[in-house]
Amino acid sequence: xxxxxxxxxxxxxxxxxxxxxxxxxxxxxxxxxxxxxxxxxxxxxxxxxxxxxxxxxxxxxxxxxxxxxxxxxxxxxxxxxxxxxxxxxxxxxxxxxxxxxxxxxxxxxxxxxxxxxxxxxx
Amino acid sequence: xxxxxxxxxxxxxxxxxxxxxxxxxxxxxxxxxxxxxxxxxxxxxxxxxxxxxxxxxxxxxxxxxxxxxxxxxxxxxxxxxxxxxxxxxxxxxxxxxxxxxxxxxxxxxxxxxxxxxxxxxxxxxxxxxxxxxxxxxxxxxxxxxxxxxxxxxxxxxxxxxxxxxxxxxxxxxxxxxxxxxxxxxxxxxxxxxxxxxxxxxxxxxxxxxxxxxxxxxxxxxxxxxxxxxxxx
Numbered sequence: 001x002x003x004x005x006x007x008x009x010x011x012x013x014x015x016x017x018x019x020x021x022x023x024x025x026x027x028x029x030x031x032x033x034x035x036x037x038x039x040x041x042x043x044x045x046x047x048x049x050x051x052x053x054x055x056x057x058x059x060x061x062x063x064x065x066x067x068x069x070x071x072x073x074x075x076x077x078x079x080x081x082x083x084x085x086x087x088x089x090x091x092x093x094x095x096x097x098x099x100x101x102x103x104x105x106x107x108x109x110x111x112x113x114x115x116x117x118x119x120x121x122x
Numbered sequence: 123x124x125x126x127x128x129x130x131x132x133x134x135x136x137x138x139x140x141x142x143x144x145x146x147x148x149x150x151x152x153x154x155x156x157x158x159x160x161x162x163x164x165x166x167x168x169x170x171x172x173x174x175x176x177x178x179x180x181x182x183x184x185x186x187x188x189x190x191x192x193x194x195x196x197x198x199x200x201x202x203x204x205x206x207x208x209x210x211x212x213x214x215x216x217x218x219x220x221x222x223x224x225x226x227x228x229x230x231x232x233x234x235x236x237x238x239x240x241x242x243x244x245x246x247x248x249x250x251x252x253x254x255x256x257x258x259x260x261x262x263x264x265x266x267x268x269x270x271x272x273x274x275x276x277x278x279x280x281x282x283x284x285x286x287x288x289x290x291x292x293x294x295x296x297x298x299x300x301x302x303x304x305x306x307x308x309x310x311x312x313x314x315x316x317x318x319x320x321x322x323x324x325x326x327x328x329x330x331x332x333x334x335x336x337x338x339x340x341x342x343x344x345x346x347x348x349x350x351x352x353x354x
Contacts, residue, residue: 005226034197088200112228115229
């Protein structure tokens with residue numbers, strides 16, 4: 001599971017309200033290397049929840065994310081490359097996602113988060 | 123599959139039937155799958171000019187279709203898939219890996235946990251739902267989290283083969299981006315005209331991309347786009 005996917009996931013347990021996004025992330029980040037595409041990263045930047053990204057980086061020990069995005073982030077190649085390394089090239093293979101609100105734990109195995117809920121949680 | 127011109131090869135899916143981890147537990151790509159691939163190949167030019175950033179397949183099974191889409195579009199997009207079957211989710215990752223595609227798979231029911239974060243962000247949504255008409259009971263049994271036969275969850279569609287799709291339809295207008303589109307596999311029993319009417323009310327126009335009759339099933343691949351205000 002790449003860091004960008006973490007940015008898209010929240011807790012959907014019945015009755016779980018405020019605090020169900022973002023999920024706390026646990027696991028050892030594994031670095032990959034893929035082709036950088038500036039136009040794509042520029043589009044992706046606009047879809048990001050920045051505080052959630054910062055929290056995820058803090059949770060798994062990624063220190064390369066700047067505190068705040070630069071002025072004109074979509075045009076800043078260096079920034080977008082750093083962002084690419086984090087959200088596209090960093091994977092969590094084994095770990096978990098935990099809801100800050102209801103504390104429900106969703107395991108991540110082989111890079112796949114198991115978000116299936118039990119009957120009483122739906 | 124026979125095509126003229128630049129042909130995109132069918133992804134390597136040999137592990138679906140050969141690897142003991144997946145054999146008999148993941149929907150084996152069939153006529154519906156291959157029709158979906160043929161349809162996407164026909165849509166190649168449209169998809170390339172759309173230049174999507176986020177492509178998502180619901181119920182990816184073997185991962186064959188999302189992998190094929192990624193082969194068309196390349197690394198200019200982010201690929202995600204969901205499946206309620208954990209074995210299928212793992213199989214889809216293997217399909218992506220073998221075909222050198224980067225894919226994130228979430229083991230979840232439809233788009234649970236992704237909505238509302240993905241709202242207005244999905245540029246290409248793909249869904250080959252469980253479309254076979256069955257009794258409601260057979261459908262409900264297939265999605266029980268514990269002690270169920272995961273393979274039947276791949277095809278059991280309940281009444282009119284619509285009970286899974288109908289759970290998703292209200293969210294199409296929420297998740298699809300402004301210029302995005304939704305590809306859907308249906309059979310005649312699913313009442314495609316009714317599906318089109320429902321989505322039209324939500325602001326989507328539909329078209330048939332490809333149709334085929336095989337083994338007593340008349341399959342269609344539909345594409346839905348947000349209605350654009352007429353210009354001029």
